[in-house]
Amino acid sequence: MTDTVMAPAVAQPPFAGRRVRRVEDARLLTGHGTFVDDIQRPGMLHACFVRSPFARALINGIDGSAALDLPGVHAVYTAADLNPEVHEAWYSSYGPKVPDTPRPPLAVDEVRFVGDPVALVIAESRYIAEDAAELVDVDYEPLTAAADYREARGSEAVVHAAFPDNVAGGLAGPPLAVVEPAFAAAAYVADETFYQQAYQAVPMETRGLVVEWVPGPDGPDSGELTVWAATQTPHEVRAFGARLLGLDPDRVRVIMRDTGGGFGQKVVPMREDMCLLLVARKVPAPVKWIEDRRENLMSAGQARHEHGRARIAFDADAAITAVSLEHVQDCGSYPTPWPVGASGAVGLLYPGPYKVPLASWQSSTVFSNTAGRTAYRGPWQFESVAREVLLDIAARDMGLDPVELRRRNMIGRDDQPYPNPAGMPPYDHSSPLETFELALKILGYDAFRAEQAAARKEGRYLGVGTGTYIEPTATGQPYYASEGAVIRIDSTGLVTVIVNGGAAGNSLETTVIQLTADALGVDFDQVVTIQGDTAVTPFGAGTAGSRSGSAMAGAVAATATVLRAKLTALAAERLGVPRDAITLADGRASAGEASVSYGELASPDGVEATATHTQTAPMLWSNATHVCTCEVDIATGKVTLLRYVVGEDVGPMINPNVVEGQIAGGTVQGIGGALLEHMVYDADGNPMASTFVDYLLPTSTEVPHIEYGHMETPAPGPGGHKGAGEGGAIGAPPAVINAVADALAPLGVKITELPLSPSALVELLVAAGH
Structure with missing residues (x-):
């Protein structure tokens, strides 16, 4: 049966891009979630x-x-x-x-x-x-245990007999010979070794x-x-x-x-x-x-435990001419998965969002008698810590503001595609310089510098730091490239979208409903989703590698295309018109003034489509700048964060609330890693922080309000969407470290080791004569 309407339906605005309330919240906030x-x-x-x-x-x-x-x-x-x-x-x-x-x-x-x-x-x-x-x-x-990975290489304490030197493996990019002439000819070389402590995901569940x-x-x-x-x-x-x-x-x-949270663990x-x-x-x-x-x-594993000698060469105009990184990471005793592969990403991404002509890197992975290394939100994060902290040190040594040094070297939209000299695909469809300037504008950088100068005259030590990164998301690596979806419409007009998904705090239920509602032209409340059961869901690689938004957008788009074709064919037959006369919108198929609802087309058996999206772009590059201000009490070493700004570009946002939630969660973890969290072991390999009495996490009293600035540079992937899951945890640590270092710079303090606990800062101040 057909309906006749006086005027064509008005298509509603898209749900993607809107701050739609999360459908997960009702059950989770009322205690109706289902955990293991x-x-x-x-x-x-x-x-x-x-x-x-x-x-x-x-x-x-x-x-x-x-x-x-x-x-x-x-x-x-x-x-x-x-x-x-x-x-x-x-x-x-x-x-x-x-x-x-x-x-x-x-x-x-x-x-x-x-x-x-x-x-x-x-x-x-x-x-x-x-x-x-x-x-x-x-x-x-x-x-006797090999408790410290820095001393384990070649130790008599062998963790695994199959690895008698305690080295699990190594990877390398361009050799040192590629960059050494540039270092020899440089007007200035920044050269520091940075050490990052072990910490871990600590999911709520x-x-x-x-x-x-x-x-x-x-x-x-x-x-x-x-x-x-x-x-x-x-x-x-x-x-x-x-x-x-x-x-x-x-x-x-x-x-x-x-x-209840995963973060790679x-x-x-x-x-x-x-x-x-x-x-x-x-x-x-x-x-x-x-x-x-x-x-x-x-x-459950450790992460981040690593060190590296980082170098950057500059010419007389403070332009970068070469970079190198010699990186060593701890993989504990039983790493999961193969740790050597992840270590290579540190070297590959070390050049960061800068105009770097030449790069060299090598990475080695060492066993120790501690908990095994596991994946953790942005496993390559050390590259940003080493590079961004070294850039601040270099700027101070050259008499430049760290912001000015970055402006002279950072890649902008107009510079792309720009080659990565370490071995990654070229950077493209990103906006490092633009988001950098956006974050500084939101902060009011010049005004803060004036406030900082006034505070120093009063004996108060304020600091500002930045952390800028570019990260690969939704890679075309074979395992992560495929994502499937099933979309079904029943006789009531209810749309069910079935994907691998699963709710781990990343709002995949809400975002996939938004995408499906737009793809079919139906109301948000007309769509439900089934996720997380392999008996009914098509294959998906899961939540990893900042892939879910792009991958699911592709799967929904591919499946909706098939389903729209089916609806069009059914409607054309029902209305007695050619297929090209049919338009689909607002849950109806229309031809002029005649229309039929999706539910009527689906009855009595429903109508369904299945399709798989295969990601073909080699990388979808997300980028952001984190800017942090702080005050350091030089008597106690306490760090108080004052303002926190993130300027980011993850392409068109499916749901800004979800994007900001992802950024906030990662940022809080990064703040914890910079200031508090530490998986401490004694000389015999005994863990000294196995409860929350000793393993300190950031709380609402340590984390300031986070301010956001969004830019949207579409990527070549589905919908232009890029990943947002890992960036906060990558950008936050260097921003916080640089803010603390900036506050203490007049006192001659240089920061090369983490975490920046009060006692560690007091030791640095005492060593500097204060």
Whole structure:
């Protein structure tokens, strides 16, 4: 049946680009979210790990008999029970041929860090499992540990016998010979070694899994495995679990509804996840493991722990002529995934958003008897810390304002495409100089310098610092290049969009609904989304690499194109007109004054389309400048942040609220990394910050109001959208460091080590004679 209207429908303005309220908020703010620990299954058992109290020790024996005698305990598993059942343990993002590092589910013969899982206890409750874990008797023979990666290379304390020099591997770009003539001829060379401490993601929700094996009709090995996971990548957990157990992927289902933050820590399964997957077929009921906070801080991995000798050569006009970086990173004992690959990104991105003719870099990755390195929001972030802090040091030494030095060297829109001399694709579709100037304008840079001068006369030490970066997002690397979507319209006109997605705080539900509403010409409230269940969602690489916005925009656009063609064909037949006479808008197909609703076209069986977007652009370059002002109390070393401004360009924003939320979250993590967070180990490899009493996080009292300035340079990807997820954590640390260094510059303080704790700043002031 058709409807006749007096005038054509007026197409509504697009939802993409608008500050639409998040659809996730209603359930999350009212306590109706579903996290892994909310999952309850009939007869469910609980898991607890026995963990090493030593950084390095031989395992002479494990006796679980006392634990097994405890009522309610079902099993105690050791490496001999689980490790031999591993079929394959490689990650899709790297593939099976990468020269990976060891990854046993449970420690074999030797423990390699405090917190190393040695045994797994399965019991009727978490309380009983924890009590039983304390009864497992492990005969340890302590050994000397390689606790500091800076001293581990060539140490007699060998972390893994297969790497006798404790070097996991290395990568290199253009050799030093390329840049040395420029350094020899330079009017000035800035040359410093910077050290960044270890810190980690610390998500609000720790890691966790629920695993349930249902045997099939053809024997115990013919069943299906269902996994409820706190993850950023449901389809990778599915693929990894299938490979690990030697199952067809169709027999593994992964479900994630809500994940309370990941930041890279939950991109790929770690050793504890492997244990739960392996034990699923050994027990007669589902098993849940939820990591506690102490386990998370001890065992979920570290990041950022690295140092490097950074150099920049300048000519007589302060123009950069060459850069070089010799970088070394700690990968702990059991890094996840292959750490050497990520280290290369540090060198590749070290030239940053500057006009750099020549570059050289090399990076090496070193084992230590500490928690393994994991991915963390912008894993290459050290390049920005080293470059941006060195630029400020260079400016002061040359008698220039750091802002002026950057203006002489920064890439603008009109300079692009601009080659990256370190080996990356050329920079394009970005606006480093423009966002730099935008952030300075919002701050009122000249006015602050006047305020700073007046404050110094009063004995107050104010500082301003900038951090400018350019980052690759939504790369065309094969694993991350594909994203699929299914869009279905039912007889009521309700539109359901099904994508891999998953809610980890990044608002993928809201943004995919905005994109779908625009692509089909329907109201926002007419669209719902299903995400995070591999049984019904098409493949997607998950939340990593600042890819989700662009990838999902591509998947929705590709699928909506197919669906619009179907709707057009159905409407043309219904209305008796040629297809090219049909227009689709406001949930209706129209031809002149005659129209029919999508729901009518869909009835009774609905109408559906499926498509996959494949990313072809090699890089989508996002960029931003962070500007921070602060005051430093030289008596106590306390840093008070005064103002914080971000000028950024992630292309057209799908939802400005979401973009700003992503920037704010990363910025807070960067502030914490610059001033507070520190995974401290003593000389024997014992963690000294395994609770929030000692591991300090920024709170609302440390973080100022964040001000935003947006520019939108469309990228060649879908909708022109670029990634926004990682930038805040990259730009914030150098901005904060440079602000503190600027405040203390009159006192002769130079900052080359992190974090900038009050005690560390007081030591620097004392060393400078104050």
